[in-house]
Amino acid sequence: MSVPLALLGLLEREPRHGYDLKRDYDAFFGRDKPLPFGQVYATLGRLARDGKVIAGEAEPGSGPDRKRYVITADGVSDLEAWLAEPVPAEPHLQTVLFVKVVLALLSGRSAETYLDTQRAAHMARMRELTELRRSSTLVDALLADHGLFHLEADLRWIDLTASRLDALAKEVQA
Amino acid sequence: MSTAGGPLLAATDLELSFGATPALRSASITVDAGELVAVMGPSGSGKSTLLHCLAGILVPEHGQVVFDAIRIDTLREAARSELRRSRFGFVFQFGQLVPELTAEENVALPLLLEGVRRHDALGRARGWFDRLDLGGLERRRSGELSGGEAQRVALARALVAGPDVVFADEPTGSLDTLAGEHVMELLVGAARDQGSAVVLVTHDARVAAYADREVIVRDGRTTSLLPAR
Numbered sequence: 001m002s003v004p005l006a007l008l009g010l011l012e013r014e015p016r017h018g019y020d021l022k023r024d025y026d027a028f029f030g031r032d033k034p035l036p037f038g039q040v041y042a043t044l045g046r047l048a049r050d051g052k053v054i055a056g057e058a059e060p061g062s063g064p065d066r067k068r069y070v071i072t073a074d075g076v077s078d079l080e081a082w083l084a085e086p087v088p089a090e091p092h093l094q095t096v097l098f099v100k101v102v103l104a105l106l107s108g109r110s111a112e113t114y115l116d117t118q119r120a121a122h123m124a125r126m127r128e129l130t131e132l133r134r135s136s137t138l139v140d141a142l143l144a145d146h147g148l149f150h151l152e153a154d155l156r157w158i159d160l161t162a163s164r165l166d167a168l169a170k171e172v173q174a
Numbered sequence: 175m176s177t178a179g180g181p182l183l184a185a186t187d188l189e190l191s192f193g194a195t196p197a198l199r200s201a202s203i204t205v206d207a208g209e210l211v212a213v214m215g216p217s218g219s220g221k222s223t224l225l226h227c228l229a230g231i232l233v234p235e236h237g238q239v240v241f242d243a244i245r246i247d248t249l250r251e252a253a254r255s256e257l258r259r260s261r262f263g264f265v266f267q268f269g270q271l272v273p274e275l276t277a278e279e280n281v282a283l284p285l286l287l288e289g290v291r292r293h294d295a296l297g298r299a300r301g302w303f304d305r306l307d308l309g310g311l312e313r314r315r316s317g318e319l320s321g322g323e324a325q326r327v328a329l330a331r332a333l334v335a336g337p338d339v340v341f342a343d344e345p346t347g348s349l350d351t352l353a354g355e356h357v358m359e360l361l362v363g364a365a366r367d368q369g370s371a372v373v374l375v376t377h378d379a380r381v382a383a384y385a386d387r388e389v390i391v392r393d394g395r396t397t398s399l400l401p402a403r
Contacts, residue, residue, distance in 0.1 A: 116397065119390075126383035134359065148380055155379045159216065 003035065004043050008052060008079045011071040015056070018044055018067065031143070044069055052078060097154065101161060105172040115162045122151050122158070180243075182207040182371055183339060188227055188237035189394075197223040198234065199394035205339065210362065210372040212382035215391035221375045222343055224391060228373060229262055229341045230254035242338065259287055263332030263340040263370070265361070267347040269324040271316035271331075278303070278312040281330040288335065302330035306360050322353030326360060333364050340365055343375045358384050 003025075010016065010024045018040050026034045047053040052075035056068040071079075097118060104111035126148055133144035161168070181204035188201040197220045205211050205228075215221045226232040227239055230246045231254075239247040241261070246254060258264075263284070271280045282299035286292065303309050306326045316324050325345065332340050342361065346354030362384050365372045374385055382388050390397045 123379065123383065123388055126379060127385075130380075130383040134362075148383070152379045163216070 002082070003039065004047055004052075005079060005082045007040070007043055008047065008071055008075050009083075011053060011069055012076060012079060015068050015070040018069065021069070028139075047075065051075075097158070101168075102172060105165070105169045108173075111165055111169075112162060115158050115165075119155060119158050119162075122155050126151050126155075181205055182209075183228060183239075183241045183373075185224070185228055185234075185239045186237050188224065188234040188239070190223060190227065190232065190234045190236075196394055198227070201227075201237075201391065201394060201396045203228070203389050203396055203398075205371050205373055207338070208366070208369045208371055209387075210365065210374065210385040212385035212388040213373060213375045213391060214377065214379070214382050214388050217377065219391045220394040221377075221391040223394075224396070225341055225343055225373060225375045229264070229339075230257055259284065260335070261338045263335065263337035265325070265328050265332045265340065265342040265345045267344040269316065269328035271319075271324055271327060273316050276313050276315055277308070277319065277327045280316070280327055281334050283331060284335040299330070299334055302334055305364065306330050307356070320353075321349055322356060325349060325353070325357050329357060329361055329364070333368065333370065336368055337370055339371045339373060341373050341375075344377070345374070346376070346378065346381055354378075354381065 006025060006029060007021060010021055010028075016024065018037075021044075022035050022037060022040045025040075044053060044055070048055050048069075051072055053069045053071055056070065059066040059068070100114055100118075101111045103109075104114055129144040129147050129151070133141040133148075136144065183205040184203070186202050188198045189196070190198045199220075201220065201224050203211070203213070203224065213221045213224060223232065227234050227247070230239070230241075230249070233247050237247075238245055241257070244257075246257060249257070271277075272283070275283070278296055278299045281302055282290075282292075282295040285295035285298060290298070300312055303312055306329060308323060308326055308330070311319060311323060311327075314323075316327070319327065325348075329345070332342070340361070345361065346357050349357060358381055361372065364370075372385070374382070376382050387398070
């Protein structure tokens with residue numbers, strides 16, 4: 001997740017204080033990992049320095065959070081470019097799953113046991129996400145769906161790998 | 175419902191071959207009252223055969239199937255048929271509605287076979303239409319329903335008599351993702367509401383994730399996996 005661009009995207013809707021921006025970010029994107037305040041202000045500082053946002057005058061009141069941030073035309077242009085750009089469709093070959101299977105086969109350990117355990121962990125997470133999407137708003141359900149489809153892709157890889165373990169072991173150990 | 179302390183349904187060491195082809199080599203599974211268990215595995219692994227043995231449709235050559243303290247694999251076909259009608263509900267990949275009957279008559283069918291009066295049976299059947307988002311389709315025939323609608327009618331038919339166990343064999347297999355999710359939401363919600371156990375055969379992990387746990391069938395053998403925490 002690119003935090004600066006996400007913040008620009010949230011700012012484009014309307015000028016916000018740093019605190020409100022953090023709250024918006026956490027509500028939309030930060031479920032598992034809320035954005036620390038320090039990172040919000042550091043990021044806004046860099047965006048201001050680079051001319052992507054303008055920090056308004058400090059407003060009267062207590063606390064540090066008295067500046068309202070406004071996105072600039074340059075900021076909007078960066079945001080548009082980023083939104084239109086596809087994320088690289090990487091095959092993610094070097095995942096931990098792959099490394100563990102290969103290492104297990106290399107060392108003569110049971111890759112099947114590992115894959116079964118991994119499958120159970122994936123299914124447990126899928127059950128959690130399924131429960132979440134059943135009890136949540138459509139926006140949350142959308143995020144859960146994204147997770148579910150990715151976990152499903154892993155599971156299909158796990159199943160295929162499990163059915164090829166003998167041949168894989170021969171190739172790896174050759 | 176359940177036998178004291180034990181599972182509602184338990185199969186132990188089932189073996190069954192079709193000609194020279196072994197379908198089940200050593201399959202065991204338990205299902206508690208009200209529990210949703212997914213049976214997963216690749217095509218041809220024996221998962222549907224396992225479901226048919228659990229439901230008393232097929233009889234294993236070895237092993238035993240016990241439902242509610244009754245050994246059902248040794249029952250005669252007539253007794254198994256009676257058990258299926260009175261205690262079990264079924265949903266298959268293709269709804270298998272009776273095309274000559276209206277949707278509400280299809281749903282009422284298990285009740286009519288049980289001897290419930292037609293008027294009462296149809297009344298209870300109609301009660302399911304709004305619940306399964308089928309309001310207004312009571313008089314349609316299966317040819318006039320979409321795939322998702324027909325499958326929800328099949329779902330109502332499986333649930334209408336308040337079965338102890340619903341056997342669902344790839345219930346979303348012929349539906350697109352959205353219609354499939356709709357069917358699963360309703361199946362899980364209704365089964366939980368009335369305390370029916372569900373044995374759900376699927377090769378689709380997203381469908382299996384609606385269940386409480388899964389049993390994997392590979393080459394006719396079962397593996398139960400405890401969820402990793």
